[in-house]
Amino acid sequence: MSALRSPLPRLSTTTWVDVATLLTLATIAMVGLGSAFDSIDYLLAGLGGLVVGTLAALAAQRFRLGTLPTIAVAIGAYFVLGSVFALPRDALFGFLPTPDTLASLTIGAVFGWADILTLRAPVSLPDYVTAVPYLAGWLVAVVSITLATRWLPNRTRTPWRSGLLLIGPTLLYTAGVLLGTDEAYFAAVRGVTFACIALIWLGWRRRDSAQVAIAGGRQMLRRKVVGTAAVVVSAAVVGTLVGNLVVPPEEDRFVLRENIDPPFEQLVYPSPLAGFREYTKDYVDTTLMTVTGLQTGERIRLATMDTYDGVSWGVAGAAESSDSSGQFRLVGRTIPEPPLVTSNTESSLDVTIAGYDDVWIPSTGYAEAITLSQAQGAADEDVRYNEATGTAVLTSGLASGDSYSIGALQQDLPAAEALADVPVAAIAPSAVSRIPDPVIAKAAEIANTASTPYAKLQALEQWMITTGYLSHGTASDQAPSRAGHGADRMFDMVTLPTMVGDEEQYASLFALMARSLNYPVRVVMGFAPEAVGGGQVSVTGDDVTAWIEVAFDGVGWLPFFPTPDETDVPQDQVPKPKTEPQPQVRQPPRTDSEPDDLVTAVEIDDSDDEEKTPFVLPTWVYIAGIVLAIPIVLLLIPLLVIGALKKRRLRRRRNAGAGDLAAAGAWDEALDQYSELGFDVPQRTTRRHVAAGLQDQVLDRGVTETTGLTVLAAHTDDAVFGGRDVSPEETERVWTEALASVAIARAAVGRSRRFASRFRVSAARAWAARVARSAASAKSKEKP
Incomplete structure (x- = not known):
């Protein structure tokens, strides 16, 4: 191994002042990321990156390393010391790197920038997002300190050369603004302080020796002191007064997260309500999951749907309004509080998946925290959540053996008397189209019997419960019941002599009637097992159900259950199934076949039945x-x-x-x-x-x-x-x-x-x- 070059002379006092100034400016800039994170861990990681980058740059200067060796030393320090500052909880003994921490430092450097923009601020997960401030501090320190210790001392100091060193801290300051939120994080204080330090440093470090030789030490010092005071006072006054006049309001601030679409689009998944009959026919006795902590009367929420296209109820797309069910985002460990919900009750749910296989996470109420402890490798960053509906999604999908815990808030249910004069909430629900005219007419007829919104909804609920009959369309049911909840099915519900259906049809019909009255309504699909006192309960396909939620002003989303319990349809009212006549087809004349013609040729597959090993790129290619x-x-x-x-x-x-x-x-x-x-x-x-x-x-x-x-x-x-x-x-x-x-x-x-x-x-x-x-x-x- 070749010997290292002889060390350079020690750094001068002026250079050390340059280093201290640049690190101070970078620290002020790093604080600007505070609006995007929920704890001080981001600042510790960012300051750690500044320390690691500074040490790498000083070591390279001390031993006169070239460009490539300097880059190698900096990258090595990034990975070796990154576990200490950015991921101490995952490091061995809190400071030794592990394969997981090294992978997180790499993934965070590449994908963390995108995730930090799609997370609901403040950001707290996934853990590799902490690598973003660590990487930013490390990069700024390596470049800026290298220039300050090896490039600037060997050249005549001019304002533009000194100004080049400010590019790194300035870019870091800009990144803090763009990656933050609409709410500025001590913008005035940080801006004035950053500008004062930068201007004073540029002024004091401009051609010191020449100026002193010409003007004399005392006179030069006096000028610098007076100039420094003038800069500080001017920056404080102008920055405070003028800044408050020209700073845009929060809604007009430009931040990148407001211009980034969520990376999850739920429209690629089929409507959960469309598969309702699959549970009642194919999984009626299958254990889908085991649940612990479910209280008596509580229901498990699977998905919330608020848009209807005449074929099915679905989850609105991400382009819908913020009040809709389509705004799914990464949320972090701290889940935002749900809008409209009023609650004084907290609950906890532990779920272990058995026969259930889908992306929608069964939950209860409105989640405050979701903790995965699954066995098949899903990660926290795969979780998307919509706080408006309380619906969670795991993009990698749930499978047998997965388990998780949910802490949630339960919506308070006031007495009916307290809702007598409460109006519905003024929100903008998603689009609903192709409501059959008989459904609209029937809703208006029933609603005219009441005067307040809650009374009208109760009238619709009672009409369905008292006049309808329950049937899942199975062989054991007395009356036939077609699956689906399209416009034609809803038309039959209100026009046929007998109204027959299950939770899927009644929930859809109630929602369409309520929406025709301009009420904010949504359909919820889930499970209603018989739980007692929070003990363990097995959820099967027979427990599947659907209900309605309507938003009331100052109260929240209140449930309605319009499905009747009556299953015995009067014999003279059983609707006969429709027969569809088949067209008559003329049969061809019989022909005698030779014996050889009666033998069907069989193709023999001589191919190798062994599975071929798929081609996998080696790990070094990814690295x-x-x-x-x-x-x-x-x-x-x-x-x-x-x-x-x-x-x-x-x-x-x-x-x-x-x-x-x-x-x-x-x-x-x-x-x-x-x-x-x-x-x-x-x-x-x-x-x-x-x-x-x-x-x-x-x-x-x-x-x-x-x-x-x-x-x-x-x-x-x-x-x-x-x-x-x-x-x-x-x-x-x-x-x-x-x-x-x-x-x-x-x-x-x-x-x-x-x-x-x-x-x-x-x-x-x-x-x-x-x-x-x-x-x-x-x-x-x-x-x-």
Whole structure:
């Protein structure tokens, strides 16, 4: 093994101040993630990442390691020490890495960024999400401290070179905003503090020796102290007063989680209610699960459905309103409180799966915590939950042997007298269509016998219980009962002489009647086993049931049970099954067959019956893919953010409101895009001179056609200084000319500049140019 290079000289005091400043700024930025997490564990992981990255960078500097060895040391430190800071509960003895912690650090680096955006904030699970702040702190520290200790000391310190070191903490600060929530996390305090420290550091570290030699130590110190005080006071006053004026309200804040769709789409699964008869026929005596903790009278909730398309009740898609059953998300260990629910009762349920096999998690009430202890490898991150309906889903599916525990709240059920004058809740339920006209007419007829919403619903419930008959359509039932709850089945329920069905049909009919009265209603499917005092009970297919829930203002979702108990249908009222005549088919004449024709050919399968082993990629392929994906993702994130900001800039200018403002915005947008393409935009001159200067630069690239900038400048001046109202048509013409001019300029440059322009920001280029000019001017003044 080759010996390490000789160590570098010890770091100067100035460099140590740089390191301390960068770590302080990174810590302030890391605190911004507090709105997305539910405990301080994220901050400990983030600070640990800063420590690990700093130690790796200092070690590489001390022993003069090259680029590749430095990267190797940093990655090794990331995995070796990551278990201590990010995943101490899964580490051996709290600090030694294990295969699980190493896998979590890798998975968190790749997938944690997506999961943190789809989790219901505050985030608390899965555990590998904690690797996100750890990775962010580690990466910022490695890059920033390496630049501060090995790049900046060997060069003349200028504002732009010092400013490069602030890119890492600034990106981390921006990430805290984008990954957070609508509610800012101490935005004013962190913003003012971050700006003050950055500005003071830049000011105090600017050409110290030269300034001291010219102005003298005391005079320079006095100037710096006065300047520092001015910066602090100005930042505090301006940041507090102006910041409160320009900061957007919470509903207008841009955060990524508000623009990310949930990764779970329940529409790919069939409606649970459509499979109701499967339980009553195929699993009537099959033990589906064993449950402990279910109290007398409590029911097991399987799924909640609130949208109807004329064929079946289903779970609304994710594009529906937030009040619907379609908003399933990762929730973490802390489940959000359910809306509308009023409860003073808590319960606990332990479930062990036997014959049940589906994605819907049987539960009770509204879950406060879900703890999986399954045997077949499902993970906490596979759980999705909808707090509005109390429905949980395991995307990997439940199977025999799985078990879990649920702590839940039970909806309080007030007395009927207390609901006499309570209105239904004002929420926007999902769409319901194709309700048969006889169902609507019957609902109106029955509802007219009562005056309050609760009384009307009670009247519908009593009408079904007293006039209907229960039948599951099995051979032992006295009366036939068709399966399904489509519009034709609901039509028959109210038009045939006898109303016959089971919980599936009565729940659907009641829900359609209530929805025709504009009441927020939903259908719940589940199980109603005979539980006594929380003891263990076996749930079979015979326990399947369905009921209705209606939302009342200030009370919550109250259940209704419209299924009758009567099964003995009067003989003279038993509906006869419909017969469908078969068409007559003329039979072909008989022909005599030869004996050989009576022998059917049999195909013999000589193929090997042994199962073929499926092709599986080796583990090193996955590891190599992850290692390659991490830097790609880290590079793409800032590029995508810049592209989104530029699109937002164009949209804001085009929709400026007044015509003259929109026209001026078209000119500004054209100049910005020219600057981002690499053209030198003249400053502090008229639009016509700017257009002429840019036209010359485009012609120098061999383009023969005019860019149209001169015409655009004239039209913009006319719109801005004309003293008249600018019509939308004129504004649209100016924007068309501006974008056409940019297209000509874009065609004049090479592919590399066109690609780079997508990720440049003209404001940053203008700032860099000003800094460069200022530095050149300062150097010229220093020369004798």
